[in-house]
Amino acid sequence: MPTVVIAGAGLVGALNACFFAQKGWNVVVYEFRRDIRTMKHVQGRSINLALSNRGKAALEAVGLKEYIVQQGVPMYARLVHNKDGKTFSRQPYGKPGEHIVSINRRHLNEVMITQAEKSPNVKFFFEHKVKSVDYEKKQLVVQCTSQPSRIPTFGNKASQPEEHPEIHVEADLILACDGAYSAVRRSLMTIPRFDFVQEYIEHGYVELNILAKNNEFAFEENVFHLWPRGHLTLIALANRDKTFTVTIFAPYAEFEKHMSNTEDVFAFFQENFPDAFELLGREHIADTFSRVKPQPLVSVKCSPHSFFGNLVLMGDAAHAMVPFYGQGMNCGFEDCLVLSETLEEFGDDIETAIKAYSDRRVPDAHSINDLAMYNYEELKDLVNRNSYKLRKMFDTFMNNLLPNTWYPLYSMVTFTRIPYHEVVERRQRQDEIVSKMLKTTSTLALIGAAIGVYMQRGRIGL
Known part of the structure; x- marks a missing residue:
């Protein structure tokens, strides 16, 4: 059977592992982090995910759709909160019954890793950093990052741990699913006719939480809560544990001017989001803004997505997007499904299939990037x-x-x-x-x- 090597065990990498395990291929996954299933806290973006039809179709293809949907909270409409904190309007997403599902990122990732590992032909190597691609040999360059103990024995000084040697990994197919700051994509930057555009928007985000109230949701759970305020916005999505993940998106200048100290941030939330302010609570807001700095939002476009007849950029490595259409994960999952469908279409002729995949997927990736940018204008202003x-x-x-x-x-x-x-x-x-x-x-x-x-x-x- 062919061998596929996957850079990254995040959402797209883990789902790809499920797809190729199902095909019976030999699958090797390298992930820089420790196994998230053993970690108390996982660093990185944690904005709740909105699962829609494209993502569901990909999960259904590997037998995970029903379970994952059951782990989420359905959302049938936007609930737009007015500035008075008392009135709101409801905007259904689609026809009666049509909905998206609020999903916890970490749980979804853990489920897919566990599902992939059920196959004996799948191996995950955590604490292995993907560094680059060797063009000439068409190999992935990987280095183990786990280190021996630095604790000195009695009477001896702690020695500096030696770096592990780099490993050059061969494979019939290499999938770069190593995120928006992809090391694989970075190593391709000198290739002629490889187009790449990266854009940071002027807005950042800070994430907060609304806790359960008397072991129930603090307010309506089956909607996407939205506080549009022209140049900034607040959103809230429900979780299965009766909490809400709340995210404020605002220009960095706004964070610096109005949210740089405790009293200012209280005044800012009371003025703009009075109902959310009461539910979040003073203590939680103060603690969050004292610890957390606004995080950046980046958009990435590149073309092509395939190289050397055996390498494909996928997910955020190919098309990182701002989160305002809720399509980052769904588009990445659809990448996995489209690649699987294209390989089947061409009888697992890898070189032909990945060229066709890139030709088809690049226009789609660029389009959803642009739509995600447009939808932020909608969410923060146009809906009113x-x-x-x-x-x-x-x-x-x-x-x-x-x-x-x-x-x-x-x-x-x-x-x-x-x-x-x-x-x-x-x-x-x-x-x-x-x-x-x-x-x-x-x-x-x-x-x-x-x-x-x-x-x-x-x-x-x-």
């Missing part, structure tokens, strides 16, 4: 505008009238597997139709007004 609400109502009406032709943008992204680049193309066509309808309506209104003036010309002295 009448023009947005009217368009949403119009799209819902048209979808009911033409269910197989007219899809709202959010529904195409979230509740279908229409390729992302096709989603953008369809939306552009819909926008053109709406624009023509508005022009026609305006023209008819002007003609009607002119006729009315003409009919009444005598009465009004014309």
